[in-house]
Amino acid sequence: MTEKVHVCSEKQLKEDGWKVVRGGKHGIAVIHHENSVYAIDNRCPHLGFPLHMGSTCDGILTCHWHHARFDLKSGGTLDPWADDVPTYPVEISDGDIWITPEPIDKQTVAKLKKRLRDGLEQNISLVIAKAVVGLVEAGVNPIEIAKTGVEFGTKHRWNGWRSGLTILTAMTNVLPYLDKTGKILALYQGLVHVARESAGMGTRFLLDPLPLNEKTATPEFSQLAKWYRNNVEVRDVQGAERVLLTALKLEATTEQLSDMMMTAITDHFYMNIGHILDFHNKAFEMLGHLEHEHQEYVLTSLLPELANASRSEESHSWQAPVNLVTPLQNAFKVLEGIEFSQISADAGSSPSGLDEKKLVDQLLRDDPIQTIDQLLQALQNGTSPVRLAQLVALAAAERVARFHVQNEFRDWDTVLHTFTHAHAVHQSLKRSMTPELVRAIFHSAMSIYLDRFLNIPSARRPVAEKATEKAQEAKVFLDVLDKQQQTDEAAKWVVNYLANGGDKAEFFNIFGHALLRENAEFHTFQMYEAALMEHQLWEKEDSKIATQAQETMVIAATRYLAAHAPTSRDTSHTAKIAIRLHRGEKLFEE
Structure with missing residues (x-):
């Protein structure tokens, strides 16, 4: 049991107005106000200013730093941006004030x-x-x-x-x-x-699934999948939602749900410049983390975007001067008759005898029809779609790694979209493998082709300098990104760091801090995560292409981040304030 602490006489406190005694983490302010005595934590929960320096009026204590207001009795704040302040029991015995330094309402x-x-x-x-x-x-x-x-x-x-x-x-x-x-x-x-x-976007209410009872014949999942596909085709989001919720009520498996939803969105090419497939993949990844809790809300949240999603086969760039639509549609008919290999390449040696480096080079060339033919041939010869998607993601990363700063700045996002789409396809194929989803490999490949002019001129790939005895500390990377226009300099620093034996695990941690301190926009978060995930998969292999692929992922992510840094960093500043407050630091002092 916590021992009581003597404060002073009630007479003395009435004369002084307040007194701070030991207790809690930051001391306890005992305050005399309107013939009553109150004990509260002496640290404003907003930003840590001493509350005994505040003022009291009508039962309210106001902190003088940012004017947060607190009810002296309960410690509750009137301002939602501040937190409630802990209060402590007070006893008055024989004219002396005692407190119990154990908060009445503990943090849980x-x-x-x-x-x-x-x-x-x-x-x-x-x-x-x-x-x-x-x-x-x-x-x-x-x-x-x-x-x-x-x-x-x-x-x-x-x-x-x-x-x-x-x-x-x-x-x-x-x-x-x-x-x-x-x-x-x-x-x-x-x-x-x-x-x-x-903020301000309104609450989303779910529709009901289709009626299911013992007297009504339950629809087969294949029928539901067909209905869902048709609803997405005509942009009927509400119809698609009821079908999806019905499939969930019938306890469809994750693989079935993924097949149904991915089929519908890959009926069209590179929807919303790749975002639609990426969002779907991320939703399924999150459900994996949550062990499939909240499926109804997570999966139906993907549907509103489909109502107005762009479909690239309708755009001019996919039809002229080279018609990409017809060759792709012809290739997709062939896909339906292929029995896909489940075996992924090991250590860079494809079971199908595919020359992987040659295929990556082809993906970067100005010959889309030949690219389609080679992708199709690779699948026919037994290359796993998962491995093929991994190679396409590598080629897409090469576009980012070679992006020249003479391009318009906004075109960084163009090559980024292709890479994150290719990464999402790669990840999605691990969950399920259908001819319909395999089509997305070809969508990524054609987007890589359409991005070719963004590598003209092509940025030079940095070459490591002569090895030194010891690599610089990874945290030096943060200093490199404190200046603007360090795109190529940052890439060169990273290549040298790794060539000189720098610790990769520490680098990716520091890279994460470099990203998370910025007011990064959406795409920069995507770039870091996709490059890191692809890098880790290549790191499991011991081959020449795997070694180069790992370097490509690092260079691509580094150049992209460097091009978008530094920012004002006020978002992360708020988090650092919270960390410092938790440590008990005094923000109001030098």
């Missing part, structure tokens, strides 16, 4: 989770940051923290899944490669983007 994980939801609902970054810091430091599984954002973001944005939830998923994917502070920043950035994107 449940309260931190509620505070995180408050921050998401009110779109208050500091509240989100404090909750994330508290939850991580309390040992809560980061997936549980991300789940709160998924629950909120899929329900409270009427037009569904978009960049915020994609960023949250990408940052959840990279958590194993980050230190504790990196994990906090990654979760915070993802959750902040969900909150910002959902």
